[in-house]
Amino acid sequence: MKKMNKRVLAICPNPSIDVFATVPQINLGKANRIQKLKEYPGGKGVHVALALAELSVPVSLMASWAGNAGAWIKRNCESVGIPTLGIDLKGNNRKCYTFLSQDTASNDTELLEPGPEMSENDLDNFIAVYKSIISEYDLVTLSGSWPIGAPRYSNKELILIAKSLNKKVIIDCSGHNLTQALEAKVFGIHLNADEAISLCHSNDPDKVFEHLQDKVDLIAFTKGKDGLYLSYRGRQVHAKVDIGDVKSAVGSGDCLTAGISLGIIHDFPLEEIAKWSVACGAANCLREELGMLHGADVKSLLNHVEVNSICYEK
Structure with a gap:
């Protein structure tokens, strides 16, 4: 693939x-000793940025940063060349803690911290930064939730600003963030099965x-092992x-x-977009690192992705 100058802003x-x-098992009401701990930069938009950087796509990461945890996430992203x-x-x-246990009942138990709060004034500052830089980018991805207290119109505001400058936005979110994005007639959407049921019944x-x-x-509608259903143009x-062990x-x-x-930024045909999308999602499953892929894995999977045209009754 030839190098290009188009840039992505991952939010x-x-x-x-x-x-x-990693814990042997979780005993409620008792002390539980962790055997092994691994930490990774996280948040949906962070994962998008890390994947694009690994694939040599020029990408910047825009976020709300708070405290020592925020500084740690920034350092890790900047260390791989992401502004x-x-x-x-x-x-x-x-x-966000995921507990791995030999006990099936408690394995994959998650505990999520609340994180920082965002006021309407904070959002105004966020939007001001966004407005000052968005003209430099060709595509925006907007992924995940907002901090506690963020106004419900946050996604809609960012999408409308992008549309006024003829910039495409791809979203991956849920709840009111998703419905607001659709009201703004966003360019692209990624849904999983649960989100599809909530939105489309x-x-x-x-x-x-x-x-x-x-x-x-x-x-882009994903159904786990059933793969990707993609509609465009x-x-x-x-x-x-098929990748075997996950x-x-x-x-x-x-x-x-x-x-x-x-x-999208390479203007690939539909089948090629589908191949890269599935190969990237599958490549993430091959390693223990959370939300990260290796470019070599993506390239090796590309030739094994099966793509078939489908049609549906309108």
Whole structure:
């Protein structure tokens, strides 16, 4: 793939430190000793930025940074060549713990810290920074939740600003953040099965496409092992790849969003966008690192992705 000058702005309103904690089992009401601890830069937009940087796509990361945790996330992203932008908040960025246990009942138990709070004035500052830099980028990804207290219109405001400058935005979020984005007629959307049921009252791809076709240009609908259903420019395809043993699926959806972004800025045909998207999502599963992929894994998977055209009844 030839190098290009197009740039992506990955926005992560609420970054985190993702922690894998290994314990034999979790005994409620008693002391539990952690055997092994691993920490990774986290938050959906952080994962998107890390994946794009690994694939040599020029990307910057914009976020709300808070305390020592925020400084640690920034250092780790900057160490791989990702410029970091945004605003500072009081407090500390959150830590998200995933407990790995031999006990099936408690394995993959998660504990999520609340993180910092964001006022309307903080959002105004965030938007001011965004307005000052967005003209430098060709595509924006907007992923995940906002800090506690952020106004409900946050996503909609950023999308409308981008649209006024003819910039495409791809979102991956849920709840009111998602509905607000659709009201702004966002360019692209990435949904999982739970989000599809909440938004479209179905996880059937045909019904999802039918529900969203007049609201958004690009629809990426993922159903875990069933793969990716992708609709763009009046066509739909299904893509999947078999990878065998899954080390960790945390962040795979974000890596898939990175693959979509790569395909869009390169103006790839639909089948090629689907291949890169699925290869990126699957590559994340091959390693223990959370929300990270290796470019060599992506390239080795590309030729194994199966892509088939589909159609649905309108």
